Amino acid sequence: MNTLEKSDNFERMSTNLQTPIDYLKGVGPNRAELLRSELGIHTYQDLINLFPNRYLDRTKYYKIKDLQRNSAEIQIVGKITGFKEVAQKRGKRLVGTFEDDTGRMELVWFRGQKWIRDSIKINTPYVIFGKINWFNGVFSLPHPDLELLNEHEQNLRSSMQAIYPSTEKLSNKGITNRVMTKIMQSLFIETKGRFEETLSENLISELKLLSKSEALFNIHFPKNQELLARSEFRLKFEELFYIQLQLILKNLIHKSKIKGFPFESVGKYFNTFYNDHLPFDLTNAQKRVLKEIRKDLGSNAQMNRLLQGDVGSGKTIVAFMSMIMALDNGFQACLMAPTEILSVQHYQGLHELCNKLNISISLLTGSSTTLERRKIHESLENGNLQILIGTHALLEDKVKFKNLGLAIIDEQHRFGVAQRSKLWKKNTSPPHILVMTATPIPRTLAMSVYGDLDISIIDELPPGRQAIKTVHRYDKNRLKVLRFIRDEIDKGRQVYIVYPLIQESEKLDYKDLMDGYESIVREFPMPTYQISIVHGKMKPADKDYEMQRFVKGETQIMVATTVIEVGVNVPNASVMIIESAERFGLSQLHQLRGRVGRGAEQSYCILMTGHKLSQDSKVRLETMTRTSDGFEIAEVDLRLRGPGDIMGTQQSGILNLKIANIIKDKDILQSARFYAKRILNADPSLALNENKIILYTYRQLSKYKNIWNYIS
Ligand code: ADP
Ligand code: MG
Numbered sequence: 001m002n003t004l005e006k007s008d009n010f011e012r013m014s015t016n017l018q019t020p021i022d023y024l025k026g027v028g029p030n031r032a033e034l035l036r037s038e039l040g041i042h043t044y045q046d047l048i049n050l051f052p053n054r055y056l057d058r059t060k061y062y063k064i065k066d067l068q069r070n071s072a073e074i075q076i077v078g079k080i081t082g083f084k085e086v087a088q089k090r091g092k093r094l095v096g097t098f099e100d101d102t103g104r105m106e107l108v109w110f111r112g113q114k115w116i117r118d119s120i121k122i123n124t125p126y127v128i129f130g131k132i133n134w135f136n137g138v139f140s141l142p143h144p145d146l147e148l149l150n151e152h153e154q155n156l157r158s159s160m161q162a163i164y165p166s167t168e169k170l171s172n173k174g175i176t177n178r179v180m181t182k183i184m185q186s187l188f189i190e191t192k193g194r195f196e197e198t199l200s201e202n203l204i205s206e207l208k209l210l211s212k213s214e215a216l217f218n219i220h221f222p223k224n225q226e227l228l229a230r231s232e233f234r235l236k237f238e239e240l241f242y243i244q245l246q247l248i249l250k251n252l253i254h255k256s257k258i259k260g261f262p263f264e265s266v267g268k269y270f271n272t273f274y275n276d277h278l279p280f281d282l283t284n285a286q287k288r289v290l291k292e293i294r295k296d297l298g299s300n301a302q303m304n305r306l307l308q309g310d311v312g313s314g315k316t317i318v319a320f321m322s323m324i325m326a327l328d329n330g331f332q333a334c335l336m337a338p339t340e341i342l343s344v345q346h347y348q349g350l351h352e353l354c355n356k357l358n359i360s361i362s363l364l365t366g367s368s369t370t371l372e373r374r375k376i377h378e379s380l381e382n383g384n385l386q387i388l389i390g391t392h393a394l395l396e397d398k399v400k401f402k403n404l405g406l407a408i409i410d411e412q413h414r415f416g417v418a419q420r421s422k423l424w425k426k427n428t429s430p431p432h433i434l435v436m437t438a439t440p441i442p443r444t445l446a447m448s449v450y451g452d453l454d455i456s457i458i459d460e461l462p463p464g465r466q467a468i469k470t471v472h473r474y475d476k477n478r479l480k481v482l483r484f485i486r487d488e489i490d491k492g493r494q495v496y497i498v499y500p501l502i503q504e505s506e507k508l509d510y511k512d513l514m515d516g517y518e519s520i521v522r523e524f525p526m527p528t529y530q531i532s533i534v535h536g537k538m539k540p541a542d543k544d545y546e547m548q549r550f551v552k553g554e555t556q557i558m559v560a561t562t563v564i565e566v567g568v569n570v571p572n573a574s575v576m577i578i579e580s581a582e583r584f585g586l587s588q589l590h591q592l593r594g595r596v597g598r599g600a601e602q603s604y605c606i607l608m609t610g611h612k613l614s615q616d617s618k619v620r621l622e623t624m625t626r627t628s629d630g631f632e633i634a635e636v637d638l639r640l641r642g643p644g645d646i647m648g649t650q651q652s653g654i655l656n657l658k659i660a661n662i663i664k665d666k667d668i669l670q671s672a673r674f675y676a677k678r679i680l681n682a683d684p685s686l687a688l689n690e691n692k693i694i695l696y697t698y699r700q701l702s703k704y705k706n707i708w709n710y711i712s
Contacts, residue, residue, distance in 0.1 A: 002654065006426065015711070016298065017044045017045035017048065017191075018043050018045060019043060019044045020032070020042060020043060021041055021042060021043060021044065021046070021047060023187075024044065024187060025186045025190065026163065026183050026186045027183060029428055031179075031183075031350050033448055034169065034170060034173055035047075038167045038169055038374045039167070040169050043586070044187060044191070047183070047184070047187055048165060048187060048195070048216060050165065051235070051658055051659045052162035052163055052164055052185075052220065053164065053165050054163050055161060055162055055163065055228070056075075056160070056163055056396040057159060057160065057161075058160065058161040060208040060570065061075050061077050061127075062074045062075065062076050062142065063076070063078055063100060063101075063102040063103075064076060064102050064104065064105050064139070065103045067132060067139050069134045072131060073130060073131050073163070074129070074130070074131075075127060075128070075129045075133055076100060076127070077149055078099050078100035078125070078126065079098070079099055079122075079124060080096045080097065080098055080120055080121075080122055080126065080343060081098075081104075081122065081123060082122065083095065083096050083097075083117060084097075085113075086337070090553040093108055093109065094108070094109040094110075094116060094117065095107070096108075096109075096116075096120070098128065104138075104140040105132075105140060106135075106139070106141070107111075107128065107140070107141050107144050108140050108142045109143060110141075110142070111174075115412050119548040125148070125149035125150075125511075126146050126147055126149060127146075127152040128144040129144060129146075129178070130142070130176075136432065145176045145177060145178040147178065150577055157281055160222045160225075160228065161181070162219075162220055162222075163177055164177055166180070179620075180634045184220050184221075185221075188220070188221075193213055193216075193217055195212045195216055197211060198212050198238060199212070199238055199694070200692075200693050200694050201693075202690055203241075207237070207675075209229050209230075209233070209234045210227075210231055210234045212234075212540070213233040215230070215234040215235055215457070218230070218231040219232065219659075233668065235658040235659050236665050237668050237671070237672055239657060239658060239659055239674060240496055240660050240668055240669045240673075242697065242698060243672075244669075244672050244673040244676040244677075245676040245679075245680070245694070245698060246698075246701075248673075248676055251304075251453075251454070252525060252680065252684055254302075255301035255302070256301075258301065258302045258429070259300060259301070260296075260301050260302030260429070260430075260432055261295075261302075261331060261405050261429065262297075262299060263297040263298055263326060263329040263331070263405065265328060265329060266294070266325065267329065267360065268328060269327050269357055270321065270325055270328050271422045272357060273321065273324060274321075274628065276356075277353065277357070280462065282314075283458070283460045283461075283462055283463070285309075285458040285459055285460035285526055286314055286458060286460075288456075289307060289318055289457070289458055290318055290321055290322070292305070292456045293305060293307075293318070293325075293434065294325065296432065297322070297326075297406070297711075298455065302429070302430050302432055302435065303433060303454070304364065304432075304453050304454065305434050305453060305455070306435050306436075306437065306446070306454070306455050306456070307319075307434055307435065307436045307437070308436075308441070308446070308456070308457050308458070308632035309436070309438065309457065309458030309459075310436055310438060310458070310459075310461070310594075311438045311594030312462075312465065312594060312597065312598065313460070313461055314458065314462055315410075315458065315460075316346065316349065316350075316410075317437065318458070319335060319410070320432065321409065322406060323387055323406060323408065325406075326405035327386050328358060329405065330405075331403050331406065331431075332380070332385070332388070332399075332402060332403055332404050332405060333388075333404070333405060333406040333408070334387055334388040334390070334405070334407050334408070334410045334423075334426075335387070335388075335389045335407075335409075335410060336389075336390060336391065336407070336408070336409050336410065336419075337389070337390075337391060337396075338391070338411050339391065340367065340412070340540070340544055341547055341551075342410065342411070342568065343365055343389055344365070345568065346389050346410070347361070347389045350387070350389065352645070354387065357386060359386050360379070360386045360387070361386065361388070362375075362376050362387075362388055362389040363389050363390060364376050364389070364393045364399070365391045365393055366392075366393055367544075370700045373398075376399075377398055380399065380401050380402065381402055382402060383403065388401075392419070394423075395419060395422045395423070397427075400426075401426055402426045404426045404431045405427075405431050406431055406432045406433075406434065407423040407426065407432070407433050408435075409423070409434070409435045409436065409438065411436070411437060411438065420433065420435065425567075425652065429702040430563070435453070437592065438591070438630070442634050442635050442638055445638060464604065465597065466597065466602050466626060468576075468596060468597040468603045468605050468628060469602065469604045469605070470604075470605040470606075470624055470628070471605075472581070472606075472609065472621045472624075473606055473607070473609075474607065474609060474611055475608060475609065475610050475611075476608070476611075478608070481577065481606055481608070482523055484575075484604075484606075485524075485577070486524070488574060489524075489556045492556070492572070493572060493574040494550065494556050494570060494572050494574070495556065495557050495558070495573065495574075495575040495577065496558045496560065496573055496575065496577065496592075496596070497516070497558070497559045497579065498560055498561065498562065498579065498592055499513040499516055499561055499579045499580070499585040500512075500561070500579070500580050500584060501513065501535065501536060501559070501561035502561060509561075510535070510537070512579075513535060513561060517533050520557060523556060524556075528558060529556055529557065530549075530554060530555040531555055531557045531558075531559060532547070532550045532555040532558045532559065532606055533546060534546045534547055534558065534559075534561070535560065535561045546558075547568070550570060550573075551568070553572060558573070562584075562588060562679070569598055571598045571599030571600075572599055572601075573595065573599075573603075574597075574599065574602065574604065574606045575596065575603065575604050575606070576595055576596045576606070577606045577608060578593075578607050578608060579608050580608070580609065581607035581608055581609050581621065581624075582609045582614070582620070582621070584620075585641070586620050586633055586634075586636060586637040586640070587633065587634065588623070589607070589620065589624050590624070590630055592605075593624070593628070606626075607621055607624060607625070611619065616640055619636065619640060620640070623636045638662075639663055679691060
């Protein structure tokens with residue numbers, strides 16, 4: 001890793017792209033300030049990386065008579081035949097009459113009126129460009145881009161005009177798209193359009209990429225469609241390549257720096273369990289994942305692995321078998337879950353398995369008594385206790401292990417990064433870490449967000465699971481739904497009814513919940529029926545009490561908010577009713593549905609909504625009724641919401657993508673990752689001459705973008 005950690009030892013010649021934007025011809029201090037504040041453009045480099053949102057066909061002109069009220073940006077050839085001033089509330093506006101051979105419209109200026117009047121030539125052909133409005137029965141175009149027709153024709157190097165990202169303030173202050181284009185042109189003039197290459201010759205020739213200079217030129221001033229497409233490819237590839245390079249390097253550095261505890265042997269516990277006590281045959285996916293974990297644990301590096309698997313895919317047994325690998329090598333193991341209920345369930349399940357193997361296991365939660373705690377602390381430190389299950393309580397300083405070898409976190413998305421790193425400190429050297437999540441994120445996104453973790457995926461459910469029947473019902477069909485609930489309860493089943501609780505409108509939601517609860521109580525009166533209610537405003541102890549009543553089957557209906565979303569297992573519950581389902585996100589709906597379908601009986605999920613549904617809601621409901629594949633649902637979710645809202649993406653560089661699109665450019669991402677891996681495998685410190693450019697660019701990027709500054 002030496003070359004990577006050394007500071008720059010060679011500088012390169014070329015126009016310095018770190019020059020402040022103020023110095024560029026046509027910019028000046030005012031515009032520079034606006035470019036900085038509105039678009040974050042500080043330097044030449046930032047400007048060159050301001051990629052167009054889209055391209056407009058500049059050979060296409062509208063006629064005034066063909067304008068539609070919803071035409072977006074349009075371009076028309078015509079003449080200004082006169083001006084008038086119109087008084088308005090504050091000041092006045094300047095209105096120009098603009099005509100072509102089919103009709104007339106208005107051009108409007110609220111500022112810069114004198115300058116416009118002085119510089120515009122009346123009755124001379126102009127090309128105007130902008131977004132039209134329909135106002136007082138005429139079309140008007142406020143602050144149009146104007147260009148004399150003959151100049152326009154001379155300037156027309158390309159039929160495709162780049163349209164840059166803009167803001168209201170920018171266009172109000174006169175930085176129109178035409179101005180942006182001019183500024184971009186002057187950047188190309190000043191730099192002579194020559195830019196440092198940023199990818200190695202090998203990559204360029206193998207992938208037949210455009211050079212950096214060609215790509216930059218054609219992204220801003222495309223000569224034709226084909227060159228534009230190739231420019232986009234090259235720039236997207238480059239962007240994703242360096243992100244992947246960063247993530248893979250992080251992972252490599254981690255592995256080389258942090259020594260793990262090698263679990264050399266597969267021992268007695270594992271073999272006995274595998275041969276004599278395994279309650280079912282493992283699925284192929286479980287076997288594969290166990291092998292991946294086994295390989296990590298056997299190596300010298302510390303494992304940092306993410307295990308993704310849909311609800312019910314059987315992550316727990318994988319966790320258990322990994323823990324006994326640690327035990328076989330003389331280490332302790334722990335499993336942390338986000339709620340008390342979940343830890344209790346894990347404890348109960350694993351306790352049974354441990355008994356058969358003579359393994360000592362304890363449970364530590366917020367409700368553990370002082371006496372229990374003391375015993376646990378003691379036996380952890382002297383090594384008598386082999387497995388500890390629990391909540392956040394595990395993280396407390398008092399909890400000290402004799403020799404913790406493996407720490408597992410269940411439902412990782414409920415914990416923060418800080419908590420993960422606390423577990424690291426529970427031994428002199430960090431224990432192996434396995435984090436598990438049932439909120440699948442699409443592979444491509446995982447690759448970018450969690451690229452520094454190794455990823456295992458269980459993509460197969462245990463055999464014999466009955467698919468959950470999911471339907472969408474409108475509120476007006478509520479009576480039928482109630483009858484259905486009653487029938488299911490009569491058969492001895494239990495039912496969840498979930499209400500949305502979203503913070504901004506908490507009061508309203510809370511009222512909905514209570515109203516809902518009361519109507520359910522009326523519909524299902526005591527003592528025939530018993531109903532539990534659980535919501536976030538209750539004290540944890542009360543919540544647990546109510547939850548336990550439902551778990552034990554003392555109540556038949558659980559009215560709740562999304563607090564029940566995570567991991568609880570009540571196999572006898574076979575119906576999940578989700579009220580106002582249109583208000584939930586897809587991954588939440590999927591998690592909630594995962595609460596049923598855990599027993600032998602046919603299970604149902606009923607999504608209740610009102611009649612008015614947005615387009616997105618319709619897609620969500622349709623997706624839920626169509627599929628129960630968590631990964632497929634995650635893909636749709638990603639498409640609907642973009643990566644910004646997906647769990648865990650907030651801290652990652654993925655949101656700052658300049659040109660690539662994580663959803664549309666999957667294939668490019670895959671290829672970027674492939675090449676980054678290949679290069680680093682052959683040359684982990686990028687020391688070879690052929691990778692010099694990559695190393696240099698990589699360092700530059702780390703220097704100027706703080707998201708990439710993890711390398712010291
Ligand atoms: P999750 O991945 O959601 O944590 P669990 O580990 O709780 O899922 O497993 C869900 C249920 O499936 C449990 O009752 C578990 O015993 C059962 N199970 C897990 N693996 C298998 C398998 N290979 N064959 C049959 N049942 C299994
Ligand atoms: Mg689980």
